[in-house]
Amino acid sequence: WRLQSRAAAAGPDLSGIYPPIATPFTAREEVDAEKLEENLQKYAEVPFKGLVVQGSNGEYPYLTAAERVEVVRTVRRSLPPGRLLMAGSGCESTRATVQLTEKMASAGADAALVVTPSFYKGKMDSRALIRHFTKVADSSPVPVVLYSVPANTGLDLPLEAVVELSQHPNIRGLKDSGGDITRIGLIVHKTKMEDFQVLAGSAGFLMAAYCVGAVGGVCALANVLGRELCELERLCRSGRWDEARVLQQRLIEPNAAVTRKLGVPALKQAMEWFGFHGGACRSPLQPLTEAETQQLRRDFSSNGWL
Amino acid sequence: WRLQSRAAAAGPDLSGIYPPIATPFTAREEVDAEKLEENLQKYAEVPFKGLVVQGSNGEYPYLTAAERVEVVRTVRRSLPPGRLLMAGSGCESTRATVQLTEKMASAGADAALVVTPSFYKGKMDSRALIRHFTKVADSSPVPVVLYSVPANTGLDLPLEAVVELSQHPNIRGLKDSGGDITRIGLIVHKTKMEDFQVLAGSAGFLMAAYCVGAVGGVCALANVLGRELCELERLCRSGRWDEARVLQQRLIEPNAAVTRKLGVPALKQAMEWFGFHGGACRSPLQPLTEAETQQLRRDFSSNGWL
């Protein structure tokens, strides 16, 4: 069951499931490398394709560039062979993104996940974004994966920009967290002649994304229910859609709870319940209120996960 | 391959493809019953489950209540046995909706498609909408199908309202035109114990909607490419997802052109190209500009339909 044609020598196959790993902090809000490593050891037992480090769920906007690189280095050391390390290296300016991408590669990243710059959103049209990603990809030592996450950036990477950028030899895919399945299907369609793969950016539409031609997912929920998401992947890829549907449906509410509804603090709380180190977020992200914690628990328990 | 469990005696099975038929007008903007009937004769040869009359593509907001009923009467006379006639009967006020629903039933509708009232959108919360649809369903002689079309109404029927309304014995389904596939999957999940079916409201996400548990689609594009959409339905229902994907992908751009991008005037223009009567819209809808017509043609031809 082939999802997208790929040239043999074209670099890493991105297909599979990735947790965009959370960053544990100490009580003083410092990066807690020890707890991170304990999480990584547990993730090593799950059949992930790899890990995304410094995605939105890693609180990357709250880390310094040095911290961002150091976390990648830590992950690289722990990562079993064959696992792909995709490192978020997007910054607002092109020059900072170029520099951080190089550092991420030096720190051991196999690919760079580059979010759309978005502060001047009114000016971030296709022209500007194509030039930005082209410059980054031109100089990046590792393949680049585009990253569109409108819930955080207020900006959807325009389809025509994706199509043009898909032709760049060093741009290999897109993580699309917007969840517009029509758009995802059309992107797959219009990039099918390229060495370009689409990853669903959330567990809520993972099955539907497979259905229309995506090859995997970078899913916050994989920090918590990693095995289940890998099982969903297996069902989709082997064409067992009826079983997949049952599993997918049970994952929608827990996923919404740890992303759109309650965000990173909820993700970290749920991680604690499932045996991982989550802990607190950096400020200004606040701990869940008691009511939010109960809502979160309900969203897991009513679907049979707690 | 069963999509949703349904009690045997529970009224019409909604599953299948429906064109939300366009309303042809004369040069003086009067309803052209003759041309409408000629279209109906052609649609009779396509394996549709039925027709939707007075959906958004029927320009219902531009018709008087009397015209809306008369069109339904015309369609009823022409409709082959076994085809389901779903009539749009939504108005802004509950009382007008109740009255028009009764008239639609008298005129021969098998089911009523009831759009969310939306003018006072700030006040159309779950409480108000649940009462509205409950009153309408209580008094309706025919089953009611909920209709959420945020692109036109600026309002998405809240999920909790759908779930509660799904328990009403005379509410049988939802046409969801928003296209949020995560939401569609969750609605299927949370209504699976009810006699309730979900229809995709657009061809752009039809395959994905089948994938997550919808049972059919009400698709503007079915006015033009009806056979192809019925073929897509057949592929999805028989589990031939790889073939389905290829067909689905070729339908996204033509569908976007006749809906979101260029709207009803484009739908009617494309109908002309494919042997149906489309013609002009009622004002204030304007004919396509020359540039828009070329864009429309490109969206069909680049996907191999023209």
Next chain:
Amino acid sequence: WRLQSRAAAAGPDLSGIYPPIATPFTAREEVDAEKLEENLQKYAEVPFKGLVVQGSNGEYPYLTAAERVEVVRTVRRSLPPGRLLMAGSGCESTRATVQLTEKMASAGADAALVVTPSFYKGKMDSRALIRHFTKVADSSPVPVVLYSVPANTGLDLPLEAVVELSQHPNIRGLKDSGGDITRIGLIVHKTKMEDFQVLAGSAGFLMAAYCVGAVGGVCALANVLGRELCELERLCRSGRWDEARVLQQRLIEPNAAVTRKLGVPALKQAMEWFGFHGGACRSPLQPLTEAETQQLRRDFSSNGWL
């Protein structure tokens, strides 16, 4: 203190304050002409420029065309000489708007307030809206006032359409309920050579609108605090800005409560508190909850009005 230049013979001067009157209903949701007339008698004692009948606060989308005309007739009979009757006559289709505008004029309207059609919002560009309003104005026996109310319609009448339409001899003004004061200032600037006046569509930005060149306001809150809004008008027009500011600031929260926050049900509740007949709304608008009623009371009392 002149706000906008106007030719002498050009029809009614629109400047001043208008309540967009609420429509009282009986317990069975029928129009209550008696209570309406009692309200009108009280409004006759307030120095309003006139009344708006069938604005958004009149629940016009819930009235039949016949009811809409009948209410105008009732108001005409009660209106003291010299007061201007502006009747909402907007419908979705151009033809229905043309017809209703003529009926409103026959029923005694001095001007027609014509809202933007909005169902097919994606197609309601300047071209379509200019043609719509031009056709309506061409055939209207009374002057036309444009009406832009994006909170309800999801559509802002584009500035370039306003500017072009301002040149039509039978289009005399704009009621702008969007509240974008930069836009209002620019509209005044770009229409200053025309016989065209701008009215603020809400009490919340009435003083600021006067400041940038508007000549009056159609304010839901005038149903409740009509004298106070006329006093605010007087202060603004006589350049007593410091006193105006103190009054304006006390009106913002009550105004928000009866419009954006709690809507027409709150407006009608507040009317009861201030000696007018408000009563219930037509369904699907629901009565306020107890918590909403308390919030409403707080928004009036904390500003010294209750």
Next chain:
Amino acid sequence: WRLQSRAAAAGPDLSGIYPPIATPFTAREEVDAEKLEENLQKYAEVPFKGLVVQGSNGEYPYLTAAERVEVVRTVRRSLPPGRLLMAGSGCESTRATVQLTEKMASAGADAALVVTPSFYKGKMDSRALIRHFTKVADSSPVPVVLYSVPANTGLDLPLEAVVELSQHPNIRGLKDSGGDITRIGLIVHKTKMEDFQVLAGSAGFLMAAYCVGAVGGVCALANVLGRELCELERLCRSGRWDEARVLQQRLIEPNAAVTRKLGVPALKQAMEWFGFHGGACRSPLQPLTEAETQQLRRDFSSNGWL
């Protein structure tokens, strides 16, 4: 003519006009300190209250923390006595904002302008924002001015957060770039007992903001038409509203062109036309296209500025 009551000893009076200065770059996109200083010399001749350094128009998201501080230091050296230096020190994390605010104070800032963190916008509710700004203000050596710029951040600092934060002894004001004049009036009203001042964040609604009680403006356009904005301030403060209105109206289109419509590249282009150093932006901001440059020129010339 008093706008807001202020305790005598409470730190700097913020009232007046500030250009949020642009950052000139060399051809290699390095900060061009020389050109910056030449601009500063020209600004010294305009009766500004002070300068904002590292506002949105200063491309601060494209500068490193070190560059941001260095620019402040450069400005401090050139600033005539009595001029207020307000430095943008907002970052996504609370800790980074605390640190940068301290550095800005050390570099000579008289006040810190702190933008809302916004990446996790779904979680940036009043609770989170109040804690963030409180921590920053607690530790800041200089007074803090809140900064809400929804066009860039996708987030409006909630009114209740502003009201609560206005009570903090080290929080002295708000720069509001949203332009909702009703909100601005209400903020003035609800903070009038505090030592708190509101500045308009754009020239488009400067007069209206004065009208409802703001005390000044931080206006991109002041980089280009600084004298004219100071003249508008003078007219507003001396109650010459009719003259103010004429001037304000001519400034709306040029202002829109250099902000919302064409952004920082247009601001820098216009600066060149008016004798300042603008130059190119850092990538991914792109130079204007020829069509955009013509549009920009039209927006200035049609209002008599070119």
